[in-house]
Amino acid sequence: MQGLKKDLLLTGAFLSALCLAPWVLPSGYYLTVLIMCCLNAMTVVGLNLLLGYAGQISLGHAAFYGLAAYTTAILTTTLGLPVALGMLAGVGLAALVAFVIGIPTLKLSGNYLAMATLGFGVIVYIFLNETVGLTGGPSGFTGIPRLNAAGLTLSSDRSYYYLTAAVLCAVVLLSLNLIRSRLGRALRALHTSEKAAQAVGIDIARYKLFIFVLSAAFAGAAGVLYAHYLTFIAPSSFGFLFSVELLVMVVLGGMASVWGSVTGAFFLTALPEFLRMFENVEIIIYGAILILCMMFLPRGLAGGVSSLAVRLRGRARPGEDDHAS
Amino acid sequence: MKLKGLVLALAMAFLVSACSTEPESVKIGAVLSATGPASFLGEPEKNTMQMLQEEINAKGGVLGKKLEIVIYDDETDVNKCVLAAKKLLDKDGVVAVAGPSVSGNTLAIIKFFEEAKIPLVSCAASEKIVTPVNAWVFNTPQLDRHAVTRIMLDAKAKGLNNIAIITVSNGFGQSGRAVLQELLPPNGFNLVADEVYGPKDTDMTAQLTKIKAAGADAIICWGTNPGPAVVARNRVQLGIDTPLYMSHGVASKKFIELAGPAAEGIMLPAGRLIVADQIPDDNPQKPLLLSYAKAYTEKYNAPVSTFGGHGWDSIKLIVEAINMGKSAKPADIRDNLEKIKGFVGTGGVFNYSPENHNGLDENAFVMVVIKDGDWKIMD
Amino acid sequence: MPPDGLLDCRGVTVRFGGVLALDEVDFSARDRAVTSIIGPNGAGKTTLLNAISGVVPLAGGGISLSGRDLSQSPPHIRARAGVVRTFQNLEIFTNMSALENVMTGCHCQVRYSVLDSLLKTPRYFAGERKARAKAMDCLEFVGLADSAQTPAGDLPFGRQRLLELARALAARPGILLLDEPAAGLNMKETRVLGGLIRRIRDEQGVAVVLVEHDMDLVMGISDQITVLAFGQVIAKGAPLEVQKDPEVIAAYLGADDRD
């Protein structure tokens, strides 16, 4: 049970670091960068549960993010429902859609699963783009209200940032908890050997579907927070390139590592901001960094950090920490 | 290693931002789509602004201070645009911002300008940007409504009543499509076909075959390069001789190059910039357009486009507002922008008012036709 | 149905495309006994295990455990009903420690809900403690207690076999199907394995179905032997009877040629 204490401690430390960040980086610009980092991290942690732990790829997670964002946008703006309700509905719809398409899709595997989820993402994108009357089409959906919770208007960036950080930490803690449970073991089991997992009584179809729905719900949570932060959304933010970017964040951060996903998301979200000064060569440097990281950190940023830590401590510590942290 | 690098990069970023704070200058920001799908807008805008900065500073700057234009690239991405705008507002402390290049990005950041009380002069055309009027937001391009009005006048004169439209499924095409759907029927036209193509599509034969079967008198295509060039080529290949109107979105030499011989006879409403040498000498815009085109072509060795002109107009209007009020305070700039009347820009003559934050009308456009591989003003 | 038949297969037929892999095979296994399936290569032994555990669909016939029909059930339902197996080519979870492997085996024995997992309720802690204790028991039983925290992929081959056995035991089998558990083991390891199988039968009272090529092992521990050749049962009986069966000898001699 030592791992549990470590999880709590790390998550607590992470939350305090996030809360202190606005004092260290006082400008609103940094807040916005951090909010974007947190939102992407939520989605990436969920995607890693699916990809890194359960071994099921999805190239359509941007669609869940987008569906949730549009759902809450339409409910709160067009229909005038309370924001909190819209947010819940957004997450719920993302999960529901994941449930419905997950049943036939998760029977596929490998590249075929990648294609099916990718195709799903493209289809959702096209519908967001073309149902102009509902979504506002390619030029976007404007005028989404900010969050009002319990009479408290979270209109300032800072309070919204705290909300986002708290949700991220909740997502992280839930994910860590999940991995350290019989569910987490079942997921990792079906990743390595579906046959063996079935042979000990694990209903692999059910667990695949469960984790697909959960990761879609995390993406949905990020999506609704995104919509009510920017108060503007456009389909171009939810295209297939974003799905690919999320996948890159998972792998670059480190497969089957929750903290790796957080690192990967923060790193790749903030990186372009650091590269801004390079103007036209920015994209080349970005590509090169991606290639080099993958070549020299095969286990991702998390793997790199942990092997560095091991080297510093001078001894390797095998056991469950390597897998579940 | 990694951590050290990150810390270093952070430190560098701080240093760079610290160095750029110079009190003795007037700082204007710009968010432009210099790369990404809308780079055909953002790149000439960016070039133009850099050129203007040199030009204005060579003439003594603004209010006796140096003019500094901080330009960020949003890669035609909403999130990057928001971050860039936040950086301009919160870190760089600019007094006004020009751009973004595309409507979606503009709509995404309007809120932040309202909160920060900094004026934004957008280079994007959508009507949503200026209707309803937002106190802090202006734009400079001619509206789609004005372009459609010019096309309708021409079609009416030629007796073309059955119209087919083919629009690109991005923000530009969508807003054009909406205006076409709104304006064509009440003005006595029949909309016989309403087709769409994707921004990256390379073949529009299927759509044009449908349009051919629909029996249209004229086709209106709303898009930006390279799609309309494909439409033009496919139309000739299919042997369709129905007159083809394009939007002002293709008013750059690139279109004629891409469409090749298929461009002949295509008509479109365009700002006067691309036909500056053909407009009458008494037109107030003529000297400006000629000199801008000359300077741009010399400096960048590239043909001038009307899009760069939006950048020119945005910056010049902000500077004009600063000079009018002799103040570079954001609120004063805003107030004075609304007072600008008869300002000669590349896109037309601007008349801003508290009710009108676009300032142009359909006279900003002329109808041109492509003849012998070049633009020609229609009578 | 014979009164002592714990596992009962009647007329089991399996086709792969046009090939008849199992042709109306009747097979039964008694409680608290080791029943071996032997036969030359390609006789359909593993296919029969796959058919029993539900990995391959039946083209005909039926399978029941303690009278409960499992013919149409998916593999995980059969596993929950008590049909637990190991694999010829090891299928351990290399991304976990040995202990976690066996705890995964407890999946259906120690249950708590998703919400318990997510929110770490007392039920979660109780369940985890129970699963851990049970897994440790199983590891101890096969002699792997000292390697509990070792990543499963780092264990030597022989111990990975034992780990798979421990994981299967953790799933509380009604009947344990072992697919060539001695393949790749040396003599000493095989002897240890033989002892374990006996103890599984005698101490835990679990019926074992053994597919194995090592005749010393088979003859030493089996209570009953079924011989398959070309997808059909050619002999059944106690080890000594089967050894003398002329048809069996012929099948093996023929098979030796092909080997």
Next chain:
Amino acid sequence: MDSASLLQFLISGLTVGSTYGLTALGFTIIFNTTGIINFAQGEFVMLGGMLSVFFMRIAGLDEASAIVLAVAAVTLAGALIERFTIRPVKDASIINLIIITIGVSIFIRGLAMLAWGKDTFALPPFSGDAPIALFGAVVMPQSIWVLAISLLILSGLKAFFSGTIYGKGMLACAQDKKAAYLVGISVERMVLLSFMISGLVGAVGGAILAPITLTSFDVGVILGLKGFAACILGGLGNPFGAAAGGLILGVLESFGAGLLSSAYKDAFAFIILLLLLFVRPSGLFGTREAKRV
């Protein structure tokens, strides 16, 4: 809808489909040898087109030599990519290698943007642009070029994979690297070869398509996406399936645009693809279950 229009949709679909098919072929070659889905495949196609334009305009070569030079250059680029980004990490997991190819595609796109700008370019058609009338529909001479060359490449690949020792060696690598190594196949050389061939195929595609589709530094993204879809539709690893998948996808889009709605044509094509996958989980012509990720 009259039959001439339907025929026109078919012709248009086949033309567009061949762009997908040619990209898909490149995917197949690398996948068959390494199991990697090469995300930079679209970039090979882009480079083929852009380099042809570049050699024609800047170096002033005639079209044929420009294309030959461009194809040679992209083949070399394929070799360089393998040598510097794939070979040093050949023990990495497939997903890591795939992410590396994503990095490579971003990198190449950036270089192309820097070198040639963001404009779109056209290449002159090989034998004029006078349309050929065909039962009331029209075919462009370039479309015939494209279909003919695609067929040529396809049969060439077929012969290569089933008829030559190199081709068989490459297939062996995909099945089992260690076994291929044990029977004396140089896995490294086969992987290098596969990147070069798919560079070559991609570049030829890029060059012959540029007169129809126009080209710019960023055409690779969408081609990669559609090419991958074509591969899957046909069944991964089967060159014939890839080409057929491309044509089917193109025809679906074209008929979708012509008969249903041009706005939803891509969605229509993808919905059909998904439905097909649900019925046939390994594509139309796929045989083995390709579980790699």
